[in-house]
Amino acid sequence: MPDHAAPEERLGWSRAxxxxxxxxxRPGAPARVTRLDRGWSTAARSFAQTVGEADPVRxxxxxxxxxxxxxxxxxxxxxxxxxxLARTSAFTRRASFDGMRAVAHTLAxxxxxxxxxxxxxxPPSPRRLxxxxxxxxxxxxxxxxxxTKTDLVDDPEPSRRALEAVALGVPVLLASGVTGEGIDAxxxxxxxxxxxxxxxxxxxxxxxxxxxxxxxxxxxxSAVRDGDQRGRHTTVAAELVAMPDEGWLVDTPGVRAVSLxxxxxxxxxxxxxxxxLMDHCRFRDCKHDxxxxxxxxxxxxxxxxxxxxxxxxxxxxxxxAALEEEQRAREKAADRRRxxxxxxxxxxxxxxxx
Numbered sequence: 001m002p003d004h005a006a007p008e009e010r011l012g013w014s015r016a017x018x019x020x021x022x023x024x025x026r027p028g029a030p031a032r033v034t035r036l037d038r039g040w041s042t043a044a045r046s047f048a049q050t051v052g053e054a055d056p057v058r059x060x061x062x063x064x065x066x067x068x069x070x071x072x073x074x075x076x077x078x079x080x081x082x083x084x085l086a087r088t089s090a091f092t093r094r095a096s097f098d099g100m101r102a103v104a105h106t107l108a109x110x111x112x113x114x115x116x117x118x119x120x121x122x123p124p125s126p127r128r129l130x131x132x133x134x135x136x137x138x139x140x141x142x143x144x145x146x147x148t149k150t151d152l153v154d155d156p157e158p159s160r161r162a163l164e165a166v167a168l169g170v171p172v173l174l175a176s177g178v179t180g181e182g183i184d185a186x187x188x189x190x191x192x193x194x195x196x197x198x199x200x201x202x203x204x205x206x207x208x209x210x211x212x213x214x215x216x217x218x219x220x221x222s223a224v225r226d227g228d229q230r231g232r233h234t235t236v237a238a239e240l241v242a243m244p245d246e247g248w249l250v251d252t253p254g255v256r257a258v259s260l261x262x263x264x265x266x267x268x269x270x271x272x273x274x275x276x277l278m279d280h281c282r283f284r285d286c287k288h289d290x291x292x293x294x295x296x297x298x299x300x301x302x303x304x305x306x307x308x309x310x311x312x313x314x315x316x317x318x319x320x321a322a323l324e325e326e327q328r329a330r331e332k333a334a335d336r337r338r339x340x341x342x343x344x345x346x347x348x349x350x351x352x353x354x
Contacts, residue, residue, distance in 0.1 A: 117148060
């Protein structure tokens with residue numbers, strides 16, 4: 001492939017990425033990140049590189065904000081990431097590392113559909129789903145809820161209805177990686193070389209579902225990985241795997257905690273029913289407590305709105321406000337450090353001038 005040739009459309013390359021690349025002057029040859037290891041990005045410019053038929057691209061990503069699914073351009077010497085093309089979507093949460101709460105952590109980039117995985121056999125978790133929906137809406141991808149392990153229950157409909165009441169028009173699919181139910185419906189979302197991502201806590205059957213979708217491809221990818229000694233003993237955050245026919249799947253480890261990042265309109269979309277009620281309150285600054293003419297409290301009194309849902313919304317808003325405050329404090333501290341770093345130089349200059 002020529003050094004400045006566009007990647008294959010099979011990899012998910014589109015006009016949006018081509019326009020971004022052109023704006024940079026079409027440097028190098030873009031490659032899509034398929035795997036992250038500590039300090040390294042594995043990427044592909046051709047489909048053959050994703051299935052082990054050709055050597056993939058390996059570049060250092062230290063100092064670069066890179067996620068699986070990103071399109072990158074390597075430096076002229078091929079040693080490091082020079083550019084990360086503008087993302088069409090990004091699934092971002094707050095970093096969970098100690099001392100890094102005000103830092104964003106992108107789980108996957110340039111995804112088209114986010115599947116929010118929940119399992120049957122245990123009570124559904126509306127509060128977790130609310131958080132996942134906020135993240136999904138803010139990512140720019142389309143959310144779809146999937147209830148797995150239908151083979152474990154006689155009637156999945158009560159659980160599906162419980163999540164539909166929270167999902168507010170977002171599709172809720174039923175699936176089983178054991179029986180194959182719902183697998184084709186999930187795979188259909190990958191048509192047109194689109195990229196799918198899965199989010200779910202450990203134990204919800206995500207791995208079984210992924211194996212049902214791309215079992216052979218995943219095994220082939222693992223075989224290629226075993227042949228690459230670099231990064232074998234580091235933790236994999238996510239991996240981009242080819243679907244059997246077309247499209248891609250981002251395979252991520254189970255996410256135990258769904259920590260929000262600064263929301264765009266994710267909260268408003270995930271709680272559209274509550275915000276619709278708020279628009280009908282008598283007072284614009286209604287706190288939805290004891291104010292007269294509060295449409296939210298009226299709906300709760302009539303049994304039309306679960307008070308727990310209002311409490312969940314208020315908790316998420318408070319969490320976001322606290323995060324914004326943490327981020328402001330972090331930025332102020334960074335500004336002070338930069339000023340302190342400049343002071344010796346300024347003092348030395350003044351001394352020379354005198």
